Amino acid sequence: MVERIDIFVDEDFLAENGQRRDRLARTIRFEPTDRTPVIVEATFWTLLAERGVSFADFIATPRQHLREQILNFKWRVEHYRDDFPIETDTLVFQPDFGSLRGTEFPMDIEWLPNQPAKTTHLLTEVEQIDHLAFPDPAGGLNARKVEFFTGMKAAAGDLDVRLNGTPIQIDITLSQPGGPIPSAFALCGSNLFLWMKMDPDRVHRLLDLVTESHQRCITWFDHLAGRSPLHPLWLGADSAEMISARSFCEFVVPYYNRLWEQYPRPRIFHMCGKINHLLEVIRDRLTIDQMDGFGFPVDRDLLADKWAGRVVMRGGPHPLLIHDGPVDRVMAECRAYLRSVGGKGGYILSEGFGLMPGTPPDHVAAMVAACQRE
16 A cells, blocks of 8 residues: 655745755855855754654664655654755665664674664684685675665655655665775774784785775675766765874775775765864875765864865764754854854855754754854
8 A cells, every 4th residue: 555655845945945956066166155055964863763763663674664764854854944955856765774884794783772783893803804704795784785775665666755745756775884994993893993003914904805895885786776886985984083193094095095096076075073183184195075074073273274165064063052052052153163164165064963863943943044144
């Protein structure tokens, strides 16, 4: 039986879709705009909490997984009024089990009913790196990803999704998020940093392996999704904020550049930890084009000095501040980011990084209002 899901967005707001897209495109090109765009990071955790749905229910079956993602989208566009472009023709979803990395490797996973799933580190002794083989891209959690990909595609025809009464097509895709460092950290845990000092040659062998494996998964998912391999590549390096700039140059830079060299620009990067000591290395050695998510721990004045006018950035104030308010304080902090990080354009205001459950929509509206007053 086909289930109908109706999404309702104020027609006047929907009519501004083109303006929001143009504002964002101009910002990414460092061109003048009427104001700084605002795009908050409303993850599925935030939206499930708002809707009172558990993680266990979210991933119960492929059909339910797709249905809950559509309902998350519905909640987001009906409540938050930022510059997030509202798709009116096609909505694209994919299997999403949270921030699990290195998912092609045979790691045990603890599935919790309403918390992020946890992987058990596969490597506990550095010598085990010698025996780690290339995994099948279809192995590990990726097998479940593909099962859900297939099931979600089959279920898409059972859901009649409409925006203000107009049908919207549903497409399903696949991706391999993360990057070599998060995969290596998933395999080793904090031992990864100890082994960088104790046995760097073995760690380099590990990074060679996870980099090639990451590439194989991207290629395989591109094939399954029917996607051209000539697409920009998003890479994250969370956990690498815990190492020095010197170690970052040795253990991060060559492997990320190896991946990016196979794809067209822009180079889209993510690190939401305290990366004050890495800003010049990321800028000059990784030559990133876009920072899709910096966190509140980064010194905003230092960020402005090192990156403003050269790197497109998205991020901003502490998510707790955006959550707690009051509105005047939210606006004051946002304006401080606009004056510093946004002083040379190329800045997308967000929270830094990830909207907290229970954040009042009025506080998101205050972020937009702060941009309008600048």
